[in-house]
Amino acid sequence: MNKLIHLFKFDAKLLGYLYSFPFVIYVLCMLLMLSFAARSNDPFMPYIVVQGIAVPIAGWHIVFLYNSLYEEGATETLLPYYRKVFFIDIIRYAALHGTFVFLLVGLTVWLNGTQFFTVPLIIHLMMLFIFYQIVGLAVLSAVRSLDVALAIIAMYTFMEVATQGTFMPWPHIFIFREPVDSISMFLPLFWLIIGVFLSIVQIWRTFK
Template identity: 25%
Template sequence: MFKKIDFSFEIKAIGYAFYFSFLPFLFFVFQFLFGEKELSFILLKQMEFLIVPFSAWWIIFLYHDYFEEGGSDLLYSYPLKAEEHGLLRIGVFSALYEILIAICCMFLIVRFPDANFFVLFIQYAAESLLYTSIGFVIILLTKKVMVPILMIVAYVSTEFLTEGSITPVFHIMSFNTEPLSLDQIIFSVLLNGCISVILFVFGHLYLRKKTDLRLF
């Protein structure tokens, strides 16, 4: 399954942007080590409004060479299927990012001893997958790296500043200041997960159609 994924090549293709994604985790660790325990809710805010949205970063820049560096011919020069250009690469980098999220959840367990690691992880993992799927679809449709980045930044910033009051129908995040129980997050986890699957399937079908017809 992973034979055709060259990690060193993919990381080089992403460039310095690959390492930029680690900055949110450094901020998180700094807050964990030096922040006041009375302000531990800031860690939960950082998870939803900083770390989780960055899950789309690697996915977006995986297509930087394709669309903004004149590398669209890569879609045809390699004997790869559409899923290997798309879902497989996304799955590998998403899994790597989920490991980083899991590490953050371990830190949260230390700060919130009554919290459940599994509940924390599935909450943030589901949110992360939705941002990833959004980034995947938007970069395919627009072929511009900055478009999905600006759209995600605008959404996250609006949600943070308004606590979701502008878009009351649907929110990716939970806005919690204390760890939640499984009953409290199960609906949002399922909803985020279902939307993610729909977007991933759409993105895959779109990519397969474009690569088959060589329309990129």
């Protein structure tokens, strides 16, 4: 436990103000959810905040940390270290951010009732969380630029959430309304599985 606390403290010192950024977003998510619940009768509005803002932001701590790999001249020096701690980093940050997402899910249940989360929706949320935990690192390792990686994922996520999956015929991974048939649930899960698989392959190629 002391070692984990030390690792988190070290990361916080390393990242500075960036370390607190996801936690500020979680607070904003809570306020948005309460606001949407008060103004709209659509039960999916608070949940869209969870899946469209909180879950994507949950994967950026690890990206901020591993960005140092791609600073000039640092790759050969830092790669052996990151190979040793990679799985520990993934697990501890997935657990940390999973806790905050779970709290927001609890708020969704409080707003919409326990019947809101069906088994398919729970499976989708879990897959979405896993996807965003690793896709940022996968894109970063491919493009070797934090700015480009942020731009790619932020643009896709923003366009999906802002247009509720209607902007372009690219792979859609979010669910913005109650599924009316099996296809509307199958396709997001299918693309999430493909995305997770490709991310794992890219990360393995980088850290093997």
